Structure formats: C-alpha cells, structure tokens
C-alpha cells in the first residue's frame with residue numbers, strides 16, 4: 369500500500385495481503401529510549417528476532433512527514449542516529465506530517481497506525497502509564513487512552529517501574545483494556561519480574577492467546593487493546609535493591625533538573641542506564657527481544673488458526 373500519508377513496505381504489505389503474521393514495532397525506544405550507539409544494533413536485533421520466530425517485522429516511524437510501516441535499514445539508521453528526531457504520540461502525527469518532520473512513534477501512535485493497517489500484534493518493552501506524581505502533574509501517558517480505543521495485542525513487560533503501577537492498572541481497567549499475564553498472575557515490573565500487583569488472568573501458550581484474540585474478534589464488543597504481560601525470569605531481572613536506589617535518585621533528579629512532560633520518560637531511562645553502569649540496558653534489551661519473540665509466536669498462532 370502506498371499513499372502520501374502512510375507508506376507500507378512491500379514485504380509488509382504482501383504479508384498483510386496474504387494473511388501472514390506481521391509484528392509491529394515502535395521507534396521511540398530506538399530514538400529516545402536506548403542510548404547510542406547500541407540503539408541501532410538493538411533495533412536490528414529486534415527485527416531479526418521477529419523473523420526468527422516466523423513473522424515479518426514492521427517498525428513504524430515518520431520520515432519526511434510520511435508515516436512508514438516497515439522502515440528499511442537506511443530509515444531505521446536515520447531515526448537511530450539523526451539529531452532532532454521528534455517523539456510522536458498520536459496527537460503529534462498530523463502536525464509533524466504537515467511540517468515534513470522525521471519522528472519516532474510511541475506505543476500510542478505505533479498501535480494506532482498498526483491497527484489502522486490491520487496489524488494484529490505489536491511488541492514493545494514497557495508501556496507508558498500514570499506517573500507517580502500524577503495527582504499534581506496530571507502526567508498520564510497517552511498510551512493508556514489510545515490502548516482503550518485501539519484493537520491490537522501488545523506484548524510488553526508491564527509498565528515501566530518508574531511509574532505508579534497500581535494507578536496504571538486501575539486506569540487500564542477503567543479504559544476496558546484486557547491484561548493477561550504470560551505464565552503468571554503477577555503483573556511484571558519491567559526491570560523487575562514482579563511489580564507486586566496481581567492479575568485476574570493468565571495464559572501459558574501463544575495458542576491460548578491466539579484463542580483470546582479470536583474470541584475478541586468474534587464478540588466484537590469493545591475495541592480496546594489486549595495486553596500480554598511477559599515477565600523476565602528472576603535470574604535476568606535487575607537487582608531489586610539497586611533498582612529501588614537508582615529510582616529514588618532519578619525521581620529526585622526530575623525535580624532538581626526541572627524535567628517535565630514528554631522528556632520525563634527518556635530522562636529516567638537514561639538515568640537508569642548511567643547509574644547501573646549499563647546493567648539496566650542489558651535488562652532492557654533482553655525484555656524487548658523476549659517480547660519480540662513472543663509477539664511473533666502469538667501472531668503466527670493467530671494467523672495459522674485464522675487461515
């Protein structure tokens with residue numbers, strides 16, 4: 369599919385037309401969530417992992433005002449290395465297009481664009497959510513409200529532990545977003561295996577999750593997202609004591625450095641990467657690769673069953 373607003377890479381368009389499994393991937397993690405130069409290597413590894421598990425990767429971003437579904441390697445390199453790549457949530461897409469900007473899409477905008485093209489599964493690291501001081505700042509990621517009205521399955525490791533996890537889960541309930549733990553009823557805490565919050569539902573295989581997706585389509589009751597919360601094994605999580613110390617320090621840094629709005633998430637992620645001497649980066653990469661693999665398996669199970 370080619371039009372001036374959205375360009376879909378041939379390989380992705382062919383897979384969609386054939387009903388073959390496609391996994392959407394976001395570009396904000398690449399441009400704003402991971403440090404350079406590792407970000408480009410990781411972006412390529414995420415795509416390769418999707419391929420290794422039987423699906424076609426479609427990394428989404430904006431190049432010169434056009435939304436691209438399935439960035440090619442030159443475009444991916446550009447978004448990973450160029451200065452001035454904008455962070456685009458849904459509300460930014462049209463304004464950025466008219467300005468012919470280059471931009472990276474968040475969970476919200478990636479989901480919205482992917483669902484519009486009929487992509488059924490999306491892999492990311494951790495969702496945005498309600499920030500800890502939201503009672504004063506009203507800072508709640510547009511990821512939540514967008515997922516409340518976007519029919520797509522999102523594989524993630526919960527929400528970033530820098531957030532108010534309990535409040536985020538309450539908002540997901542209000543917004544009608546389904547949350548299913550993968551092999552667990554304990555909601556994962558991104559860098560940590562367990563956030564301390566319990567879930568009502570779990571599933572143990574990609575086939576079970578494909579059945580949930582089929583039931584959602586058959587019911588067609590409410591067009592919200594399905595979140596698959598995939599925890600890291602405990603042996604791979606960040607040391608919880610180190611995690612809590614670095615987080616406390618990062619939250620204090622926000623106030624000290626006057627960080628607000630959409631700069632908050634990249635600031636805290638960068639703080640973690642620096643203060644754990646790269647340990648949080650290793651964990652972050654592991655999270656994304658595991659989610660990419662599971663997303664590809666779910667997409668494959670769903671599209672095989674539907675065929």
Ligand code: PSU
Nearest residue numbers: 396397401474475493494496509630633
């Ligand atoms: N999770 C990560 N790294 C990231 C993000 C999430 O591990 O970079 C990004 C996602 O793109 C998510 C966004 O949609 O942060 C949320 O930003 P905000 O809180 O400003 O809505």
Ligand code: MN
Nearest residue numbers: 507508509629
């Ligand atoms: Mn925000």
